[in-house]
Amino acid sequence: MSRAGATRPVGRRRGDPEATRAAILAAARRQFAEHGFDRATIRGIAADADVDPALTIHHFGSKRQLFVAAHALPIDPTDLLDRLAELPPSERGAALVRSYLGLTECDDSAALSLLRAAATNQDAARMLREFIGTAFLARADRLTDAPDAEVRVALVGAHLMGILYGRHVLRIEPLASSSVERLVALVGPTVQRYLDGAEIGS
Amino acid sequence: MSRAGATRPVGRRRGDPEATRAAILAAARRQFAEHGFDRATIRGIAADADVDPALTIHHFGSKRQLFVAAHALPIDPTDLLDRLAELPPSERGAALVRSYLGLTECDDSAALSLLRAAATNQDAARMLREFIGTAFLARADRLTDAPDAEVRVALVGAHLMGILYGRHVLRIEPLASSSVERLVALVGPTVQRYLDGAEIGS
Numbered sequence: 001m002s003r004a005g006a007t008r009p010v011g012r013r014r015g016d017p018e019a020t021r022a023a024i025l026a027a028a029r030r031q032f033a034e035h036g037f038d039r040a041t042i043r044g045i046a047a048d049a050d051v052d053p054a055l056t057i058h059h060f061g062s063k064r065q066l067f068v069a070a071h072a073l074p075i076d077p078t079d080l081l082d083r084l085a086e087l088p089p090s091e092r093g094a095a096l097v098r099s100y101l102g103l104t105e106c107d108d109s110a111a112l113s114l115l116r117a118a119a120t121n122q123d124a125a126r127m128l129r130e131f132i133g134t135a136f137l138a139r140a141d142r143l144t145d146a147p148d149a150e151v152r153v154a155l156v157g158a159h160l161m162g163i164l165y166g167r168h169v170l171r172i173e174p175l176a177s178s179s180v181e182r183l184v185a186l187v188g189p190t191v192q193r194y195l196d197g198a199e200i201g202s
Numbered sequence: 203m204s205r206a207g208a209t210r211p212v213g214r215r216r217g218d219p220e221a222t223r224a225a226i227l228a229a230a231r232r233q234f235a236e237h238g239f240d241r242a243t244i245r246g247i248a249a250d251a252d253v254d255p256a257l258t259i260h261h262f263g264s265k266r267q268l269f270v271a272a273h274a275l276p277i278d279p280t281d282l283l284d285r286l287a288e289l290p291p292s293e294r295g296a297a298l299v300r301s302y303l304g305l306t307e308c309d310d311s312a313a314l315s316l317l318r319a320a321a322t323n324q325d326a327a328r329m330l331r332e333f334i335g336t337a338f339l340a341r342a343d344r345l346t347d348a349p350d351a352e353v354r355v356a357l358v359g360a361h362l363m364g365i366l367y368g369r370h371v372l373r374i375e376p377l378a379s380s381s382v383e384r385l386v387a388l389v390g391p392t393v394q395r396y397l398d399g400a401e402i403g404s
Contacts, residue, residue: 119321119371129372137374154368154377155388162364166356169321170331172339175356186357190392 023049024056028070033123037067037130067131072110074103077135085142092143093192094184100160101180104168112168115161132157146197156191163187225251226258230272235325239269239332269333274312276305279337287344294345295394296386302362303382306370314370317363334359348399358393365389 027049031040042063046053060066068076080099084092104111117124140153163183166172229250233242244265248255262268270278282301286294306313319326342355365385368374 115367116321119318119367125372129374132372132374151376151380151384151388154374155365157374158364158368158377159361159392160364161367162360162362163357165317165321165363165367166360170327170334172331172334172356172359174353175360178353182353186353186396190361190395193392193395194388 020049020051020055021059024051024059024066025070028066032067032070032127036123036126037063037134042066064131064135071114074110075099078139081136081139081142089144089195090192092195093190094188096143096156096191097160097188098180098184101163101183104164105180107168109164109168112164115164116169144195144197146195148197152194152197156194159187159190222251222253222257223261226253226261226268227272230268234269234272234329238325238328239265239336244268266333266337273316276312277301280341283338283341283344291346291397292394294397295392296390298345298358298393299362299386299390300382303365303385306366307382309370311366311370314366317366318371346397346399348397350399354396354399358396361389361392 024045028040028045031045031048034040035044040063042056043053045066046056049056056066060069064078065076067073084096084099087095103109114124114128118128119125136157137150137153140149143149144152146152163175166175168176226247229247230242233247233250236242237246242265244258245255247268248258251258258268262271266280267278269275286298286301289297305311316326316330320330321327338359339352339355342351345351346354348354365377368377370378
């Protein structure tokens with residue numbers, strides 16, 4: 001499969017860093033959509049954009065960071081998890097809800113675009129599933145010590161996605177017009193409970 | 203706007219009850235999609251189907267019941283709410299999660315079709331918003347005595363929609379393969395907490 005010794009020339013993009021970045025981002029969107037997050041590669045994206053893989057890494061870092069940039073996500077989820085993990089465990093629920101609602105407040109957030117696309121397109125659903133798996137679920141133990149950390153963090157994600165859907169797709173009242181702080185007060189303890197490991201009878 | 207004294211003849215559908223039902227259901231889907239749930243009328247649907255409004259009511263009952271039939275929902279939400287309201291308040295959370303997951307277990311449930319359609323179509327989103335408003339939120343006080351019953355029931359709905367999305371659209375693991383009873387144990391107390399009126403500090 002590999003072409004032994006093949007190194008791509010930087011090629012026609014050499015002179016214009018902005019054009020190079022734009023070409024890499026467009027190639028990344030194509031490659032992620034076609035191959036999903038797991039099977040897309042920096043090498044394949046660079047080839048699609050006609051640039052050197054080292055230049056792609058220079059501009060964007062890891063594959064995950066390139067996904068974040070290509071889909072205009074307002075924050076790298078791993079950075080968000082790192083910030084939450086530094087908080088005392090009892091403060092993470094409210095902080096996560098507040099950050100998430102802040103990042104998805106407008107009606108055309110990047111998260112909403114991905115959610116809409118995945119609802120009707122299987123390739124988009126796979127891409128988003130794989131990205132969520134890498135960026136959140138594989139790091140679930142950073143947020144909680146519960147032995148079933150992954151399903152708990154997945155439920156937190158499902159709740160937050162459902163709130164995004166209710167507020168910005170269906171625009172259900174009084175959910176849509178509730179303030180961020182009102183929702184932090186209501187939903188923060190729910191998220192905290194999932195992270196704390198509470199269950200029936202506890 | 204009204205045609206004084208106008209009564210529609212039963213017309214060509216008189217002889218075939220199955221054809222009449224099918225024509226009414228098709229007309230209902232068209233009228234709900236075009237006008238939303240609130241502004242669609244039994245009279246308009248009957249006219250679209252070329253039948254008498256009384257015959258439409260005879261076959262399907264209320265506009266809400268006609269919506270349920272036209273979209274092949276497995277249960278009338280009002281019947282579900284009535285059943286939940288008969289339970290002791292402390293049992294409603296788990297019972298609601300169990301019923302909902304049971305009704306949406308397959309990958310092509312009616313609820314999933316509506317959720318997918320609404321994600322990318324504003325008319326479908328309005329129709330679903332208005333139906334949820336009438337069938338659930340206007341009856342929120344049947345499920346909880348909390349003064350802010352509507353936002354609480356809306357959050358329950360958002361959580362359950364998010365789980366449907368996570369399990370059957372994104373197919374996130376380990377959420378997708380978790381058993382109904384495992385999810386009842388995890389999510390039931392969350393729903394119960396919303397219905398009980400608990401909040402930060404309580």
